[in-house]
Every structure is written in structure tokens, then in C-alpha cells.
Amino acid sequence: MKALLTALALVVMAATSASADTVKCTRSINKEVGKYIKTVQKNVDKCKKKTITKGENGGLLSNCTVAAIKAQPDDKLEAAALKMKAGIAKSCGGANKTCEVPPGDGDDDLAAINWAIGSCMNFESGTGTECDNPIGTCGDIGDCLECIIDKGMEQAIDGLVYDQFNSANFFPANGADPQKRLNKCQVTIAKNAGKFLLGKQKILSKCWDGKLSGKVTKFDAASPCPDADLSVPNKSVAKINKLEAKKVAAICKACGGGGDGDKDQLCDAVEADIGGGVMPTLGDIVSLPYVCPNVSVPPNAVHPAGLNCGNPDVDTLQEYIDCIDCVLEFKADCLSASAVGDGNPGAGIGYPGECNAGTCGNGVAEVGEACDGGADSACPGMCSSFCTCPGTTTFTFDETPGASEAVLEPLAVAVPLAGAVSLAIGEEVVPGAFPFTIEEVQLPGTDVAGLVTICPFLVNDPMFPPGIAGEGVINCTGADLTASGFIEHPDLGVFVDHCVSGAGCDSAPNGGGGLFSLCVGGIDDGMPCGVGGVCTVPGTCTGGVFVADQPIDGACSAPNSADSLPAHVGACNSPLVPAPGVTPYGAGDATLTLAIALDIRTLGDPCLPPVTPGTAVAVIQFTTGSAETGIMDADATAGKVVSASAVGVPFSCPAVLTGDASGASIVGAFSALDAPLSIFTLDTATQIRFTAE
Numbered sequence: 001m002k003a004l005l006t007a008l009a010l011v012v013m014a015a016t017s018a019s020a021d022t023v024k025c026t027r028s029i030n031k032e033v034g035k036y037i038k039t040v041q042k043n044v045d046k047c048k049k050k051t052i053t054k055g056e057n058g059g060l061l062s063n064c065t066v067a068a069i070k071a072q073p074d075d076k077l078e079a080a081a082l083k084m085k086a087g088i089a090k091s092c093g094g095a096n097k098t099c100e101v102p103p104g105d106g107d108d109d110l111a112a113i114n115w116a117i118g119s120c121m122n123f124e125s126g127t128g129t130e131c132d133n134p135i136g137t138c139g140d141i142g143d144c145l146e147c148i149i150d151k152g153m154e155q156a157i158d159g160l161v162y163d164q165f166n167s168a169n170f171f172p173a174n175g176a177d178p179q180k181r182l183n184k185c186q187v188t189i190a191k192n193a194g195k196f197l198l199g200k201q202k203i204l205s206k207c208w209d210g211k212l213s214g215k216v217t218k219f220d221a222a223s224p225c226p227d228a229d230l231s232v233p234n235k236s237v238a239k240i241n242k243l244e245a246k247k248v249a250a251i252c253k254a255c256g257g258g259g260d261g262d263k264d265q266l267c268d269a270v271e272a273d274i275g276g277g278v279m280p281t282l283g284d285i286v287s288l289p290y291v292c293p294n295v296s297v298p299p300n301a302v303h304p305a306g307l308n309c310g311n312p313d314v315d316t317l318q319e320y321i322d323c324i325d326c327v328l329e330f331k332a333d334c335l336s337a338s339a340v341g342d343g344n345p346g347a348g349i350g351y352p353g354e355c356n357a358g359t360c361g362n363g364v365a366e367v368g369e370a371c372d373g374g375a376d377s378a379c380p381g382m383c384s385s386f387c388t389c390p391g392t393t394t395f396t397f398d399e400t401p402g403a404s405e406a407v408l409e410p411l412a413v414a415v416p417l418a419g420a421v422s423l424a425i426g427e428e429v430v431p432g433a434f435p436f437t438i439e440e441v442q443l444p445g446t447d448v449a450g451l452v453t454i455c456p457f458l459v460n461d462p463m464f465p466p467g468i469a470g471e472g473v474i475n476c477t478g479a480d481l482t483a484s485g486f487i488e489h490p491d492l493g494v495f496v497d498h499c500v501s502g503a504g505c506d507s508a509p510n511g512g513g514g515l516f517s518l519c520v521g522g523i524d525d526g527m528p529c530g531v532g533g534v535c536t537v538p539g540t541c542t543g544g545v546f547v548a549d550q551p552i553d554g555a556c557s558a559p560n561s562a563d564s565l566p567a568h569v570g571a572c573n574s575p576l577v578p579a580p581g582v583t584p585y586g587a588g589d590a591t592l593t594l595a596i597a598l599d600i601r602t603l604g605d606p607c608l609p610p611v612t613p614g615t616a617v618a619v620i621q622f623t624t625g626s627a628e629t630g631i632m633d634a635d636a637t638a639g640k641v642v643s644a645s646a647v648g649v650p651f652s653c654p655a656v657l658t659g660d661a662s663g664a665s666i667v668g669a670f671s672a673l674d675a676p677l678s679i680f681t682l683d684t685a686t687q688i689r690f691t692a693e
Helices: 002-054 066-070 077-092 138-159 179-212 235-254 317-338
Strands: 290-292 311-314 392-396 405-409 413-416 420-425 433-439 446-448 452-458 468-475 492-497 589-602 618-623 626-632 643-647 665-677 680-691
Touching: 002 066, 002 077, 002 138, 002 179, 002 317, 066 077, 066 138, 077 138, 138 179, 138 317, 179 235, 179 317, 235 317, 290 317, 311 317, 405 643, 413 446, 433 589, 492 618, 492 665, 589 665, 618 626, 618 680, 626 680, 643 665
Parallel strands: 492 626, 626 665, 643 680
Antiparallel strands: 290 311, 392 420, 405 413, 405 680, 420 433, 433 468, 446 452, 452 589, 468 589, 589 618, 618 665, 626 643, 665 680
16 A cells, blocks of 8 residues: 555656756746747847938948848857747756757647647748748747748738838938938837837736746636736736837827827827927838738737738828838737747637738638639639628618717707628729628617707618619728729719809798798898798898898709709709719728618608608718718809718728728718708708617
């Protein structure tokens, strides 16, 4: 019995020792990665900064890549890489602190330390450099991590930031403006980008260290970091958000965004003076066009739904900041995840698929791609230039006050909108531009002012097949849509010409009398005359909603046509006139026509279909750009007293093409003459906004 107990004790001691060694090994790998990342960032940034501020290193940023620095005689990066590998061998290589081939002398088992993965997990599908060396010993882990870190940091510091700067501002002569201040802006961007990347990686590394140490009361054993942090609220997430806010504020302040006083991670100004009368545009800071890499932040507690970074047309400082924020988050998440291995989902350890997302356009359907070029088995013949297949996106309205609503002017009545519609996306019209259709749908009704219920319906437009209420196009690259059949600009406008006074336009003394009628002439000039109201002779009641600002053609001559509606007898209305667009499509812009019926019913009506017979249907143009409408007087003078306008928000194309429309906002605007509203008629201008959750 004594011998048996002794044997059991030895087994327990051996198991405890092995377990302790395994923990030491995994923690060491995580820590060594952090040290090497810091060294790479410090050396590359130092070299790059001297290049753009002092013209050193031959004045060439290409002399400051990770590979170029490693090739220099006084290189510090190669020594740092060797130090990282030595640290891993010391903790994982058994008694002789050496990663042997084959493993021996107590080397930690690869499966036990989450590295029995066959080959290095790679990074961004091997773009440029393949990080896929075989993993047979703990020594191979160091080679794998050196490759991933070199590649990730090169892209983050060099490709994302320094290489994109406008070189006209490099090493400003005699410190003259605007070069001096623009160069300072560039240095601020690089400095804060690096601080954020290192800071987030350090926070994640600390979280992983606590988790790997087995602190089960502080870190969830089954979740990845930062989700594993059990503090309430999550301290790791709070620290990352604080880092993010500091970075945004610093860049906004130095580069023309006016700072971020309200700490909402948005610049306070569109263009602000950065000193010396310098108010930079994005083109002064970086070379345009600027394309944000199409990578995605893995879903985690910082971004529960993940975050797509892709934007082929970054053209504002805020879009640029959003881009580098997103990409740096992606790099930090993937570099930190590589430090703890792969293949143990039960412990929250799994290299995110987003870190190896496919390279669209290389003809191989990879992680994150539905198809790619000829590799289109998922959607034969319809693989898009975004490596997606045609599909359906659900546009669910954000019900936050003001997010989705119809506003009627001049009453300034806002009708909230709710519900969801489906956007069926089709095959590309031209590369980068996708048509879509919207189905008929009944939207939830809204009680207005305790008087009536307004029931919005998207109804069939006779121009389209049964069941289709509208058609549009999402332009993901700013492609030219000339001759495509779709609206060619995202800026839209529709106006109506309404003759409201003069010899042929409701000119009888005290005649007409709409709710917003005004007296013209006499001592009551400009005063309301009310419904059926009286104006002092020779004043006349316009019967409309505003007074013309110059003499009117009393005969209401062409191109107007006679208006026989009772509220404006003798007045003349022209057809709707579309205003030409002035701005080309940007990435993610969309335009569409949509048939809408705003069915006014008794208070509390459940809004069940069908639409009440006789309800007018408006076919409205919507856009993610700008929409404007107004009522003109007879000579088309743009003195619009009744008008409405709104500006939308473009789609994120990589997201919406895979089913996520969140954040996009489409707006429309239209005018109506003699619109019936309860007991009176009214000239109105209306803007409608739908914002996706």
C-alpha cells in the first residue's frame, strides 16, 4: 500500500509539474510576442519619422521597411527576433531549454500549448509573404510568429499610414507653412496610430496572461480576450475604448478636425484651422485616391458584430480616421490572437477566420469569400467583383427618434417610420454597381397628434413586376452609370412650379383661401387671409402658401398647364421637374425609385391591407446622397417658402453585399399641390428618411 501511495504521489507531482510548465510556456509565448511587436514598431516608426521630417535614409520610405531594416549592418530587429525565439525555447524547450528535433528532453507537448496545428496559421491569406511554415517543434512557433508580426506591423505602420502620406509635405524647408503644419499632422497620425496598436495589443496580452494563468474568478475559461475579462464593466474593453478616443482626438486636433470635445470619437469640425491659417483637406495629408483595406475586425466585446473596414473611396478626414481605426483594431486583434495558438475553441483559443480572409481577385475562393473569379461554384457565372453572390439584404429601420421618419412642411409634422424591407441584390450592372429591387410591404402605422393614424405602404409600381415596389442601384466604386438606365447622380431634386397670384391666378378679391393663404397688395400685404378670409381691396388672397417675389405672367403661359382643382381655380402648375445631379457617385451610394402610399385612417386603425381606395400613390426618388424638393412660383423663381431637403448615409458595400445594411440611410423628398389633409387642402413638401439598424 505504501509503495502504491508513493507511486501515486509521484504521478501527481509529475502531472503538476507538467501543468505548471505548460502554463509557463504559453504565458512566455504571449509575453515574447508583445516584446517583439514593440521593438518592430519602435524601430520602423523611428526610421520612417526621420525620413518624412528630416529627409534621412535617402529620403525614401522604402529604406525603412521591416525587411530593409533587418538588412542593415546595425540591425536591431533580427536580434529582437532571435531574443523572442530564445525566450520561447527557454520556457517551452524542456530541461535543456532547447526546442529539439524531434521534440525531447521534456519539451512541452504542442497540443497542450495549443500549437498542434501542422503549419503556421498565416496572416491575410499570405498576401505578399506566406507565413505557413510547418510546426513540428516549439522552435517553429517562433519562426511563425516572426513572420506574422513582421507582415502585420509592416502593413499597419508602413502600408496603412506612412506610405499613404502626401510626400509634398515631407522635410519642410525652413519650417514654412503650410508644409510645416501638415507635416506635423502626418507625424501626429503615425505617432497615435502606433500608440493605439501597441496599447491595444498590450491590453489584450494582459487579458490573455491572466486567462492562461488560470485566474478563473477574473477570466472566463471558455472565452477569448477581451470577452474573457469578467470585471463589470469589462475593464479591458473600457481601456481599449479610452485609447481609441485619445487617438481620434489627437488626430482631429492636429489635422483640421477641430478636436473631439464631446468624446464621441468623431471630429468636431469638417475643416478647422490647424494654425497659420492652414485648413487642410484630406488630399493635403494623404495621397488620393485613398482605399481602405477590405479587412474585417473579428466579432468581440469591443465590436460585438465585428467591423468591416473596406472603403474604396475615402475622401474626408473622418472617413480616413475611421479607416485607420478599423484596420489597426484588426491588426491588433489578429497579432494578439496568434500569440496564444489555435485549435482549442473550448478554451476560447482559435485564430479568427477574419485574420486570414481571402484576397478577392486571385481566382481562389478563400476564407470569407463566397466565390472568386472563376472559382464561382457558389453562384456560377454571377461572382461579383467583391467576391460575393447576389442575395437578399434586410433593411430594418432604426426607430430612434429622427432616424426614420416623414416630415411634412410647412406644418413641420414628423411621422415616425418603423418596420423592415428586403433588398434583393442582383448581378452587377457594371463592375462595382449592383441593381436591387424592393418588395411590397405594409409598414407599422403611426398615430399623429392624437387625430389620425397614418399607415405607410410600399405598393407595387406598375413599371415593375407584381410584388415589386421599387428598383435601385448600389454603386460600390463610384462607377459611371451613363446609359445604364439608373439615375446617374446621387444628388436628386424635384420641384413644382405653382402660379399663386396675378391676373390669371386666383385673382378674385378675397378669393381662394387656403389655410396658409396670404394677402397681396393693399394695407394687408403679406398678412394671412385664412380659410375664406378677407383682404382689404385692392388686396387679393393668394390661395396658396406663399407670395410670388416679382410680377407674374397673368396669362399663365406655357409651359404651365391649367389647374382645375377647387382650391386654386385658374392657377397653373407645371409638371415635376427633376434637378440635374451635380455630384458623382461615391463608394456605397445608392439611388432608387419607390412607390409609397401614406394612407390616412381613423385613429387606432391597425393598418391592415389593402390600401384605402383612392389613396394617392407617390413614386419617390430616394438616395444615399442629397434629396431636395420645393414649390416654385410661376416664373420658376427659386424662392421656395415650402421646401424640404435631407442628406443620406452610404452603404458599406462589403457589408451590405453579405447581408448587413446597418448604418445606411436613404432619403427622398417630394412636393404635392393641393394635398388633402383632414378638413383642408395644403401645398406641402415632404422629406422621408429610412435609416438601417
